Amino acid sequence: MDSMLDERRDGSGGDTLVPPVNFSMVEEGVYRSGFPRASNFAFIETLNLRSIIYLCPEPYPEENMKYLQSRNIQLFQFGIEGKTEPSVSISENTITDALKVLIDVRNHPVLIHCKRGKHRTGCLVGCFRKLQNWCLSSVFEEYRSFAGVKTRVTDLRFLESFDVAALRHNLYSIIYQYQGYGAKKRRLLYKEETLQKPPRITSN
């Protein structure tokens, strides 16, 4: 089905769709959720995904992999352990690598997911919000609305300390700038397309 409001001639609206647990739209072309099951494939079909960012170290299930291959959806895996010790935080490098994939519109529409769509996904989306200049309290509010009572202080600390200024400098060397907003089509452009390269940053 390729209509958002699927109005059949009989008015029934067609089959019921089951989004993955904790599903939500993050931005145009960016979605988040818990682990998609076979029962969610009909819903996922409506998203026309080009890629998936999968944040667990476990191999992708065969059933899901087959579905991705049949739809030509690319899988980007970044193995982040689910249960971390309270003293251990998520790796900044891994999140930075995932962010680079996430903000590249050539990979959109993209679905980010881990197991429950709370902690690992919440951390990646939170860092993305910081890149979008969201204030920290709003980043936390969004994280909490998905993690609920499972909110982890280590994740909040990670989100607070994650350095987007340094990341922005790094990104200059490869990409990206969104053009337009809202009604207008947004896309990332290679810097070279429209902008002069900024001076190379050798230190901060």
Added chain:
Amino acid sequence: MDSMLDERRDGSGGDTLVPPVNFSMVEEGVYRSGFPRASNFAFIETLNLRSIIYLCPEPYPEENMKYLQSRNIQLFQFGIEGKTEPSVSISENTITDALKVLIDVRNHPVLIHCKRGKHRTGCLVGCFRKLQNWCLSSVFEEYRSFAGVKTRVTDLRFLESFDVAALRHNLYSIIYQYQGYGAKKRRLLYKEETLQKPPRITSN
């Protein structure tokens, strides 16, 4: 500012943006939140809104009204009381009227808001999800992720009983069908544009 990732030449990323409380993207061109304050206007600017669906009976504050007028944003007000008696549910007719505005892409991008973005907004978005064929448990999950401990059983009952089949029939007479999905640009079409009118429904 009209870039999603606002990368200034100095790498600072520009000013911090403050989304309204309980802000989220619902669909392409559809947003939801609590009541926007002046401190949120810079963020709202980035959404390029064409309209706002306001679900409270109280008059719109002058400051907000001025902002809307300066940006040529249309206000659609549907006065739904905030604190309802446990025995009183939201009016189906009011929600249906709001839905008709909501799904008309000529009003997009649109922001739905009430006071806290929990109950009235949650009911409207929930009915929209039913129109999109979401299963009821996913509709409830989304409602709860915003309402949290303030979840109201009356709202859940309203969402369960809201009749989208009847609404679909009604919509035939005026509108609309989304074309395409995800990467492709979605829009609603007047039925007359591409489809034959279905037989007039005189009873169900």
